Amino acid sequence: MKKAPIALAIASFLSSPVVAAENNTDIETIKIIGSTEEARQVAGSSALIDEEQMRVEVPTDINQLMKTLPGVYVLEEDGFGLRPNIGIRAANAGRVSKVTLLEDGVMMAPAPYSNPAAYYFPTTMRMSSIEVLKGAPLLRYGPQTTGGVLNLVSTPIPEQAVSGQVLAQWGEFSSNDIHAYVGGTQGAWGFLLETVQRESNGFKEIDRSNRDSGYDIQDYTAKLSFDQGPHHVLFKAQYSEEISNETYLGLTDADFAEASNRRYGISSIDQMDNSHNGFSLAYGFDVSDDIKLNAVAYRNEFKRDWFKLSGGGSLVSAANQGDLQAQGILDGTQDAQGLAYKHNSRAYESYGLELSAQWQLGAHALEFGGRDHTDEMDRFQPVEIFDQVNGSLVYQSTVSPSGGDNRIEGADATSLWITDxxxxxEALKVNLALRYEDVSSFRNQYSEAARTSTPAFRSNSSDEWLPGASFTYNLNDAWQVLAGVHKGFSPLGGGATENQEPETSINYEAGLRYQQQNTFVEAIAFYSDFSDTTQLCSIATPCDNGAESGTYVLGESVVQGLELQAQHTFAAGKFLIPVDIAYTYTQGEISKDNAVSGLMDGDRLNDIPEHTANVRISLDNNAGWINYLNFKYIDSMCVNVGCNNSSAAFDETESLFVTDAVSRYELNTQTSVYVKVENIFDQQAIVARTPDGARPNKPQTVWMGIDYKF
Structure with missing residues (x-):
């Protein structure tokens, strides 16, 4: 499982973003799509949240941004988007584990191959744009190649000698955020220093506790670039830490209906404590106008200890069924012995080295590349035992970790690709892609805390060739057709056994685009056929068989649907009124009876809403005053596969319709002020039931802010 010493030394020391899909020489702007105009020409479906939308909305919750895009599904959890659950098309949402998550082109999941669940997610406030790429072109990236790629583009180094920004906003629940940076370019050198500081008391009230339900987040980034002649170099360093009083424990449905923002007192000591650091170095060399070489590398480290109640879901489930003793324990009126609070402590590392070359050969824009990657997760999770006495928690003992709480998992992966x-x-553009993934994973599970005995060992090896082809054809100046097909792949993770096969799928899409002056319309149908649909099990998103680690194979399934986008700008006197519409219809279900899992043809897949929609209406007076209204709808989702053919209650989330607004006014060329109202009509619903009960979206929240640029 070990790499050659030279490769290991290089990969451990270096680190960096993947070079842009666009063939430019600006190594600092690492994008996979580029601009809104380019997104509307890709030979595959794509979407972009551009710098203007980010500037006006000042988003802090990635979930709310993702709801504005077609083909993207969001399963909310804490109301703040601290640990997002995002799915794209046929990739379900749990911890973004089946989406390739990038920041500036670098994989950002703590362990993308062995443990892809994204318990770390980059701070949204320091991003300048968000890109989503779907269809066959996503084969340039990996390892998850079924649903889509999510790339977060960070604040670029300013082109001026010295410039920067200080943004501060204040909101309800004693919330305040600061985003500040300074940077510039002088000759061949450029730099950026940036920080985000966030804190809040949270919107939930904890029974019998003086502790709030909020968070404290600090994020720091530094960039240094050198760009002269054919040489382009970028170094990037990032560090963040978070303390949040978050829990997995939700509510019973009856308690949710009475007070949706309540938290039970037995979760009062639950807390997440984590830190992340990443380093990257990229070098680009322009051999000629037509040939460019790139070497990029990255190293990310993430540590977390989520101290929280284990097994609280069984209490909620029993109380939902009318168990008065379970309800009393939740309410604090019933004493309880042996409550287990686990230090869900894990340390992750991932590092890799990537080489690529772009060659413009006549009508062909070729790219060849490869990546050598290693990641690992070390899980060491002691359990503290408490009794509940008269509504208070009393410490009793600590249990050393063993078995599933004491293990190391890892993966080595080699990726190769060629695209054309x-x-x-003039009318026809073809995108051809071939990707190869070779993955070896392992797990060492220990029976005692000292780890002196021989561990229980399991491993898995798999390799896949992933071809894809797509095209766009311009019928005339306004109309364009597109279509594509590609093979999707999802690695099994570190808990896989030798005989398990990775999830693969054949994915199709076909659509039509119309673009003329101030109007853009796109309709794309998609169809994904899975041979072995696989769930990645975690405590946050347990598999249907109850497992909280490893994988669970559901069998054959089909996910199909339709994505619609439309944008038109109206004029009303001095005002411009852009209107953006996004809608997705999705049907995801088991396509063949499975005697092993017990699932039947027609059982709905979990975490996939049938309908999602977003309408954004802007009002811009072209004189520094701009207003947004955002209407977001997401349909109910199955918590477990087959909720449509089950009589079990509490197996489905509720649909939700929310309206947000923002009004921004420029006092002068440097200073703007704004007011934001999230969830204007204070609509709350059961947006999630996993892992341990019903949980709400964020209630109505008012923000005021000031943005100063220099």
């Missing part, structure tokens, strides 16, 4: 963007003629 071929401009066949």
């Amino acid at each position: 963007n071929w401009q066949v003629n």
